[in-house]
Amino acid sequence: MSKSADDLPRLLSDAPAGIPTYATTEEILAHPRFAIARNHYMRVMIDSYKADTALRHMMHEIGRNVLFNIILGQDARKDADDPSTWPSVGSLRDVFMPFGLSSPRSFDDTLARMQIIGLIEIVPAPDDRRRRLVIPTEKMIQEDLIWLADHMSPLAVLFPERDDYLPALSHDRAHQSAQRIISTQNYGGAYEVMMPTDxxxxxxxxxxxxxxxxxxxxxxxxxxxxxxxxxxxxxxxxxxxxxxxxxxxxxxxxxxxxxxxxxxxxxxxxxxxxxxxxxxxxxxxxxxxxx
CATH class of the missing domain: 1.10.10.10 (Winged helix-like DNA-binding domain superfamily/Winged helix DNA-binding domain)
Known part of the structure:
Protein backbone atom coordinates (compact mmCIF):
# COMPACT_ATOMS: atom_id res chain seq x y z
CA MET A 1 0.00 0.00 0.00
CA SER A 2 1.39 3.40 -0.97
CA LYS A 3 2.01 5.90 1.81
CA SER A 4 0.70 9.46 2.05
CA ALA A 5 2.04 12.59 3.72
CA ASP A 6 -0.06 11.74 6.79
CA ASP A 7 2.19 8.73 7.37
CA LEU A 8 5.36 10.82 7.66
CA PRO A 9 6.83 10.93 11.21
CA ARG A 10 6.81 14.21 13.13
CA LEU A 11 9.54 14.74 15.67
CA LEU A 12 7.81 17.56 17.53
CA SER A 13 4.93 15.26 18.45
CA ASP A 14 6.99 12.10 18.97
CA ALA A 15 10.31 13.44 20.24
CA PRO A 16 12.52 10.86 21.95
CA ALA A 17 13.79 11.59 25.43
CA GLY A 18 16.92 13.72 25.65
CA ILE A 19 16.38 15.79 22.50
CA PRO A 20 17.22 19.48 23.18
CA THR A 21 14.49 22.10 23.25
CA TYR A 22 13.62 23.45 19.81
CA ALA A 23 13.47 27.14 18.99
CA THR A 24 10.00 27.82 17.60
CA THR A 25 9.22 30.06 14.64
CA GLU A 26 7.70 32.64 16.99
CA GLU A 27 10.77 32.65 19.26
CA ILE A 28 13.10 33.14 16.31
CA LEU A 29 11.01 35.97 14.83
CA ALA A 30 10.86 37.78 18.18
CA HIS A 31 14.58 37.51 18.90
CA PRO A 32 16.45 40.86 18.87
CA ARG A 33 19.20 39.35 16.68
CA PHE A 34 16.73 37.98 14.14
CA ALA A 35 17.54 40.45 11.35
CA ILE A 36 21.28 39.78 11.69
CA ALA A 37 20.77 36.00 11.57
CA ARG A 38 18.28 36.27 8.69
CA ASN A 39 20.68 38.30 6.54
CA HIS A 40 23.51 35.88 7.37
CA TYR A 41 21.30 32.98 6.27
CA MET A 42 20.40 34.70 3.00
CA ARG A 43 24.06 35.33 2.15
CA VAL A 44 25.01 31.74 2.95
CA MET A 45 22.18 30.35 0.80
CA ILE A 46 23.07 32.64 -2.12
CA ASP A 47 26.66 31.36 -2.08
CA SER A 48 25.80 27.65 -1.70
CA TYR A 49 27.13 25.30 -4.41
CA LYS A 50 28.62 28.25 -6.30
CA ALA A 51 31.91 26.45 -7.04
CA ASP A 52 30.46 23.15 -8.27
CA THR A 53 28.42 23.51 -11.46
CA ALA A 54 27.14 19.92 -11.52
CA LEU A 55 26.09 20.01 -7.89
CA ARG A 56 24.50 23.43 -8.30
CA HIS A 57 22.31 22.15 -11.13
CA MET A 58 21.46 19.06 -9.09
CA MET A 59 20.40 20.96 -5.97
CA HIS A 60 18.48 23.89 -7.44
CA GLU A 61 15.19 21.97 -7.15
CA ILE A 62 13.60 21.39 -3.77
CA GLY A 63 12.72 17.75 -4.51
CA ARG A 64 16.36 16.88 -5.13
CA ASN A 65 17.34 18.54 -1.86
CA VAL A 66 14.78 16.46 0.01
CA LEU A 67 15.96 13.23 -1.63
CA PHE A 68 19.60 14.14 -0.82
CA ASN A 69 18.67 14.42 2.86
CA ILE A 70 16.54 11.27 2.88
CA ILE A 71 19.38 9.18 1.44
CA LEU A 72 21.78 10.35 4.13
CA GLY A 73 19.25 9.88 6.92
CA GLN A 74 18.29 6.37 5.88
CA ASP A 75 21.95 5.42 5.50
CA ALA A 76 22.80 6.79 8.96
CA ARG A 77 20.07 4.76 10.67
CA LYS A 78 20.84 1.42 8.98
CA ASP A 79 22.02 -1.62 10.96
CA ALA A 80 25.43 -2.56 9.57
CA ASP A 81 24.79 -6.23 10.40
CA ASP A 82 21.35 -6.36 8.76
CA PRO A 83 21.36 -5.80 4.98
CA SER A 84 17.55 -5.61 4.98
CA THR A 85 17.84 -2.20 6.72
CA TRP A 86 20.24 -0.75 4.17
CA PRO A 87 18.66 1.92 1.94
CA SER A 88 17.68 0.64 -1.47
CA VAL A 89 16.08 2.23 -4.51
CA GLY A 90 12.74 0.75 -3.45
CA SER A 91 12.87 1.76 0.22
CA LEU A 92 13.98 5.30 -0.65
CA ARG A 93 11.14 5.59 -3.14
CA ASP A 94 8.68 4.59 -0.40
CA VAL A 95 9.99 7.33 1.90
CA PHE A 96 10.33 10.05 -0.76
CA MET A 97 7.16 9.76 -2.83
CA PRO A 98 4.72 10.84 -0.04
CA PHE A 99 6.30 14.30 -0.21
CA GLY A 100 4.67 14.71 -3.63
CA LEU A 101 7.71 16.46 -5.07
CA SER A 102 8.41 14.14 -7.97
CA SER A 103 7.01 11.46 -10.25
CA PRO A 104 8.42 7.92 -10.00
CA ARG A 105 10.25 8.47 -13.27
CA SER A 106 11.80 11.74 -12.05
CA PHE A 107 12.84 9.97 -8.86
CA ASP A 108 14.74 7.36 -10.90
CA ASP A 109 16.26 10.08 -13.09
CA THR A 110 17.47 11.99 -10.03
CA LEU A 111 19.14 8.90 -8.57
CA ALA A 112 20.82 8.27 -11.92
CA ARG A 113 22.06 11.87 -12.01
CA MET A 114 23.37 11.62 -8.44
CA GLN A 115 25.28 8.51 -9.45
CA ILE A 116 26.77 10.22 -12.51
CA ILE A 117 28.11 13.20 -10.56
CA GLY A 118 29.56 10.98 -7.83
CA LEU A 119 27.14 11.50 -4.92
CA ILE A 120 25.99 7.87 -4.63
CA GLU A 121 26.81 4.36 -5.70
CA ILE A 122 24.06 1.90 -6.70
CA VAL A 123 25.05 -1.73 -6.13
CA PRO A 124 23.29 -5.10 -5.75
CA ALA A 125 22.42 -6.15 -2.20
CA PRO A 126 24.58 -9.03 -0.90
CA ASP A 127 21.54 -10.95 0.37
CA ASP A 128 19.38 -10.36 -2.73
CA ARG A 129 20.98 -9.15 -5.93
CA ARG A 130 17.59 -8.04 -7.22
CA ARG A 131 17.64 -5.25 -4.61
CA ARG A 132 19.69 -2.20 -5.58
CA LEU A 133 21.36 -0.53 -2.61
CA VAL A 134 22.04 3.20 -2.59
CA ILE A 135 25.30 4.11 -0.86
CA PRO A 136 26.39 7.73 -0.20
CA THR A 137 29.91 8.46 -1.41
CA GLU A 138 32.53 10.44 0.47
CA LYS A 139 31.70 13.38 -1.80
CA MET A 140 28.06 13.30 -0.69
CA ILE A 141 29.05 13.07 2.98
CA GLN A 142 31.38 16.04 2.63
CA GLU A 143 28.68 18.07 0.91
CA ASP A 144 26.30 17.19 3.72
CA LEU A 145 28.78 18.39 6.33
CA ILE A 146 28.85 21.72 4.51
CA TRP A 147 25.04 21.74 4.23
CA LEU A 148 24.62 21.15 7.97
CA ALA A 149 27.14 23.87 8.84
CA ASP A 150 25.39 26.31 6.51
CA HIS A 151 22.00 25.66 8.11
CA MET A 152 23.32 25.70 11.68
CA SER A 153 25.35 28.88 11.22
CA PRO A 154 22.39 31.29 11.37
CA LEU A 155 21.34 29.72 14.66
CA ALA A 156 24.86 30.22 15.97
CA VAL A 157 24.54 33.87 14.95
CA LEU A 158 21.10 34.10 16.57
CA PHE A 159 22.18 32.43 19.82
CA PRO A 160 25.90 33.32 20.26
CA GLU A 161 25.73 32.30 23.92
CA ARG A 162 25.20 28.65 22.95
CA ASP A 163 28.03 26.33 21.95
CA ASP A 164 25.98 23.29 20.90
CA TYR A 165 26.22 24.34 17.23
CA LEU A 166 30.01 24.01 17.22
CA PRO A 167 30.04 20.31 16.19
CA ALA A 168 28.10 21.14 13.02
CA LEU A 169 30.21 24.20 12.30
CA SER A 170 33.39 22.13 12.70
CA HIS A 171 32.08 19.37 10.38
CA ASP A 172 32.00 16.74 13.15
CA ARG A 173 31.00 13.44 11.54
CA ALA A 174 29.58 11.88 14.70
CA HIS A 175 27.28 14.88 15.02
CA GLN A 176 26.35 14.56 11.37
CA SER A 177 25.36 10.93 11.83
CA ALA A 178 23.27 11.73 14.92
CA GLN A 179 21.62 14.68 13.18
CA ARG A 180 20.72 12.59 10.17
CA ILE A 181 19.21 9.83 12.32
CA ILE A 182 17.06 12.41 14.10
CA SER A 183 16.02 13.94 10.77
CA THR A 184 14.36 10.66 9.76
CA GLN A 185 11.95 11.15 12.66
CA ASN A 186 10.77 14.56 11.42
CA TYR A 187 9.77 14.05 7.80
CA GLY A 188 6.30 15.28 8.68
CA GLY A 189 7.70 18.58 9.92
CA ALA A 190 9.78 18.92 6.75
CA TYR A 191 6.70 18.23 4.64
CA GLU A 192 4.84 21.09 6.32
CA VAL A 193 7.63 23.50 5.35
CA MET A 194 7.94 22.11 1.82
CA MET A 195 4.19 22.07 1.13
CA PRO A 196 2.78 25.38 2.42
CA THR A 197 -0.84 26.34 1.79
CA ASP A 198 0.06 30.02 1.34
Missing part, protein backbone atom coordinates in the same frame (compact mmCIF):
# COMPACT_ATOMS: atom_id res chain seq x y z
CA UNK A 199 0.46 30.64 -2.45
CA UNK A 200 3.33 33.08 -1.88
CA UNK A 201 5.22 30.51 0.16
CA UNK A 202 4.57 27.97 -2.58
CA UNK A 203 6.20 30.31 -5.11
CA UNK A 204 9.27 30.65 -2.88
CA UNK A 205 9.84 26.90 -3.07
CA UNK A 206 10.24 26.93 -6.85
CA UNK A 207 13.58 26.46 -8.56
CA UNK A 208 16.11 28.96 -7.12
CA UNK A 209 13.24 31.16 -5.90
CA UNK A 210 14.62 31.76 -2.43
CA UNK A 211 18.02 32.80 -3.80
CA UNK A 212 16.39 35.21 -6.23
CA UNK A 213 14.18 36.84 -3.59
CA UNK A 214 17.11 36.94 -1.15
CA UNK A 215 19.11 39.04 -3.63
CA UNK A 216 16.34 41.64 -3.71
CA UNK A 217 15.82 41.60 0.06
CA UNK A 218 19.52 42.06 0.77
CA UNK A 219 19.80 44.79 -1.85
CA UNK A 220 16.89 46.66 -0.26
CA UNK A 221 18.33 46.31 3.25
CA UNK A 222 21.84 47.31 2.21
CA UNK A 223 20.65 50.34 0.23
CA UNK A 224 19.16 51.93 3.34
CA UNK A 225 15.66 51.89 1.80
CA UNK A 226 14.17 48.62 2.99
CA UNK A 227 11.12 49.02 0.72
CA UNK A 228 13.00 49.37 -2.57
CA UNK A 229 15.57 47.34 -4.49
CA UNK A 230 17.18 48.23 -7.81
CA UNK A 231 18.41 45.07 -9.50
CA UNK A 232 17.84 44.08 -13.11
CA UNK A 233 16.45 40.66 -13.93
CA UNK A 234 19.59 39.94 -15.95
CA UNK A 235 22.01 40.73 -13.12
CA UNK A 236 20.13 38.46 -10.71
CA UNK A 237 19.87 35.74 -13.37
CA UNK A 238 23.63 35.78 -13.87
CA UNK A 239 24.34 35.63 -10.15
CA UNK A 240 21.91 32.73 -9.60
CA UNK A 241 22.94 30.89 -12.80
CA UNK A 242 19.43 30.89 -14.19
CA UNK A 243 17.60 32.72 -16.99
CA UNK A 244 16.29 36.27 -17.04
CA UNK A 245 12.88 34.90 -18.02
CA UNK A 246 12.80 32.68 -14.94
CA UNK A 247 13.61 35.62 -12.65
CA UNK A 248 10.96 37.81 -14.32
CA UNK A 249 8.28 35.12 -14.16
CA UNK A 250 9.05 34.36 -10.53
CA UNK A 251 8.80 38.00 -9.47
CA UNK A 252 5.69 38.83 -11.47
CA UNK A 253 3.68 35.67 -10.79
CA UNK A 254 2.61 36.55 -7.22
CA UNK A 255 1.51 40.03 -8.35
CA UNK A 256 -0.62 38.48 -11.09
CA UNK A 257 -2.61 36.78 -8.32
CA UNK A 258 -3.07 39.95 -6.33
CA UNK A 259 -0.46 39.20 -3.69
CA UNK A 260 1.98 42.06 -4.16
CA UNK A 261 3.58 44.73 -6.29
CA UNK A 262 4.98 43.79 -9.67
CA UNK A 263 8.74 44.32 -9.88
CA UNK A 264 9.67 46.40 -12.95
CA UNK A 265 13.11 46.08 -14.40
CA UNK A 266 15.70 48.83 -14.73
CA UNK A 267 14.49 51.19 -12.01
CA UNK A 268 14.15 51.17 -8.23
CA UNK A 269 10.84 49.52 -7.34
CA UNK A 270 9.01 48.66 -4.18
CA UNK A 271 10.04 45.33 -2.78
CA UNK A 272 7.02 43.02 -2.97
CA UNK A 273 5.75 43.09 0.62
CA UNK A 274 4.00 39.73 0.44
CA UNK A 275 7.04 37.96 -1.00
CA UNK A 276 9.37 39.65 1.47
CA UNK A 277 7.15 38.78 4.43
CA UNK A 278 6.87 35.19 3.26
CA UNK A 279 10.65 34.89 2.91
CA UNK A 280 11.01 36.62 6.28
CA UNK A 281 8.84 33.92 7.87
CA UNK A 282 10.26 31.08 5.76
CA UNK A 283 13.69 31.59 7.32
CA UNK A 284 12.61 30.51 10.85
CA UNK A 285 10.41 27.84 9.31
CA UNK A 286 13.44 26.41 7.54
CA UNK A 287 15.65 26.31 10.63
CA UNK A 288 13.27 25.95 13.59
CA UNK A 289 13.50 22.17 13.33
CA UNK A 290 17.14 22.32 14.40
CA UNK A 291 17.57 22.12 18.21
Missing amino acids: PIMAVLLRQDAMKIVFFYMLSADESGDRQRASLSYQSVAERTYTSRTHVRNLLTDPASHGHGDTAREGRPERRDRARALAAHRLFPGEIHGWP
